[in-house]
Amino acid sequence: MLTVRNIRVAYGGTVLGLRDVSLDVPAGAIVAVLGSNGAGKTTLLRAISGVLGEHRGRVEHGEITFDGESLLSRSPAEIVAAGVVQAPEGRRIFSGLTVTENLRIGAFGKRDRSATAHARRLVYELFPILHDRGDQRAALLSGGQQQMLAIGRALMASPRLLLLDEPSLGLAPALIAQIGHIIADINERGTTVMLVEQNAAMALGVASQALVLTTGEVSLSGPAAALAANEDVRDLYLGGDIQAAVGLELAESGPRPRLTRWTR
Numbered sequence: 001m002l003t004v005r006n007i008r009v010a011y012g013g014t015v016l017g018l019r020d021v022s023l024d025v026p027a028g029a030i031v032a033v034l035g036s037n038g039a040g041k042t043t044l045l046r047a048i049s050g051v052l053g054e055h056r057g058r059v060e061h062g063e064i065t066f067d068g069e070s071l072l073s074r075s076p077a078e079i080v081a082a083g084v085v086q087a088p089e090g091r092r093i094f095s096g097l098t099v100t101e102n103l104r105i106g107a108f109g110k111r112d113r114s115a116t117a118h119a120r121r122l123v124y125e126l127f128p129i130l131h132d133r134g135d136q137r138a139a140l141l142s143g144g145q146q147q148m149l150a151i152g153r154a155l156m157a158s159p160r161l162l163l164l165d166e167p168s169l170g171l172a173p174a175l176i177a178q179i180g181h182i183i184a185d186i187n188e189r190g191t192t193v194m195l196v197e198q199n200a201a202m203a204l205g206v207a208s209q210a211l212v213l214t215t216g217e218v219s220l221s222g223p224a225a226a227l228a229a230n231e232d233v234r235d236l237y238l239g240g241d242i243q244a245a246v247g248l249e250l251a252e253s254g255p256r257p258r259l260t261r262w263t264r
């Protein structure tokens, strides 16, 4: 569905955000992108959404395609129209507007009324609180509810590929687990997901495939269960037992799947 091939991203012509990143997001999957602060996770999402220019960044090399069509020369609005939608980072919702108004903005530009009605039903089903608090200003929502609104707003555009940038950031563990379940639920209802996370426990609990970004490069990639079992990943990103941490069932790995490791 989405392919990223050898992309290099520079900010302001010099600072390298990504060096040489390739990945595939197959239709129907949840692909997790892990990595520490500054690894290039947000940069990767910006490159896919076409918003690098707003941050003085540029794809210098490589290709990004969605269903075989290049995204690189398209505007952010065209990329959304193609079905690739990113939930706002850091819960950047419109705090002065009501919950309902925020959701309406997510469907902005959509002409297909029945698709929008379907999306709204899905959002209210996933997040009943957004229905109950419809008239309330978004600023009055709790952190977890604001995150739900951010995801709900993205879903209003009926994405085929949903991009999430650290949806667990700043949330309490119980809420992180809840967000994890919601992401799995969204995926089961037919939306492909690319999940950028520092919370490897949650991300590997819901993802089928995962990769680790290290200073702008893919250092490790493979089935999520294999990464969860990998010692480096455990040491770096997972404190203790992941299943206990999030209460999510990891897919049985069976014979240990092979990991692809990049060495320089």
Ligand SMILES: Nc1ncnc2c1ncn2[C@@H]1O[C@H](COP(=O)(O)OP(=O)(O)O)[C@@H](O)[C@H]1O
Pocket (backbone or CB within 6 Å): 011, 012, 015, 016, 017, 035, 036, 037, 038, 039, 040, 041, 042, 043, 044, 055, 056
């Ligand atoms: N607008 C920007 N201008 C210059 N450098 C940036 C900008 N945004 C990010 N970077 C740099 O790009 C690298 C990757 O950042 P980022 O993609 O935000 O990482 P992550 O999301 O994994 O924390 C970092 O070195 C960061 O300082």
Ligand SMILES: [Mg+2]
Pocket (backbone or CB within 6 Å): 041, 042, 043, 165
């Ligand atoms: Mg980031």
